[in-house]
Amino acid sequence: MISEETLVLELKTKESQAKAFEVLVNTYKERLYWHIRRIVMNHDDADDVLQNTFIKVYRNINSFKGDSKLYSWLYRIATNESLTFLKQKSKKSGISSEELQQSLIDNLESDVYFEGSEIQLKLQKAIATLPEKQKLVFNMKYFQEMKYDEISEVLKTSVGGLKASYHLAVKKIEAFLKEG
Structure with missing residues (x-):
């Protein structure tokens, strides 16, 4: 490489x-x-x-x-x-x-x-309900295991703002999954 x-x-x-x-x-x-x-x-x-x-x-x-x-x-x-x-x-x-x-x-x-299984489909549905920025942050952090500083470079946002977005996204996803 x-x-x-x-x-x-x-x-x-x-x-x-x-x-x-x-x-x-x-x-x-x-x-x-x-x-x-x-x-x-x-x-x-x-x-x-x-x-x-x-x-x-x-x-x-x-x-x-x-x-x-x-x-x-x-x-x-x-x-x-x-x-x-x-x-x-x-x-x-x-x-x-x-x-x-x-x-x-x-x-x-x-x-x-x-x-995907039923739970993966449900997760995708939950993610789709998120606002655009939270969705992007969640996908990069959760699925791609990117670090906050890497996400910060991509989205041109502060690390603190990203952590808050990720936290909110996780809470919303948990709530969505508990509903169904």
Whole structure:
């Protein structure tokens, strides 16, 4: 595994760009896919958003200044692409983002790519009821086991604010699970 600095340098160099991009995709595609999938809830949509994320990364790698980790930058792009995708999807469908979330959850039950048990489905339903920021923080902390400082880099929010969001998300999820 090459260092992040070397990878960024190779991505910014014409001669090594194609090979370096292949390394980047192979290194991050699975983690980014699951991050995106937890936001958009649908396999095909997650594939589309992942592809858009990598296109955006490829086009904008020269503007990456290294102020944050490459990993954080990729997650920020994937998060923004996912949220933009959902906004466009709700606008195209002529429904609110809340209605879209409910529709995505309903579709999860019939999604051939969703292999979760009843409790996992219930957890996904609970997560879908959270406000956007709490949902993002919960998914990154709980499923991806990211540290608060990493999430802070991705979402550009203070660690204290993230801890509060995570705590609130956990309380709401617990309450939702107790109801059902």
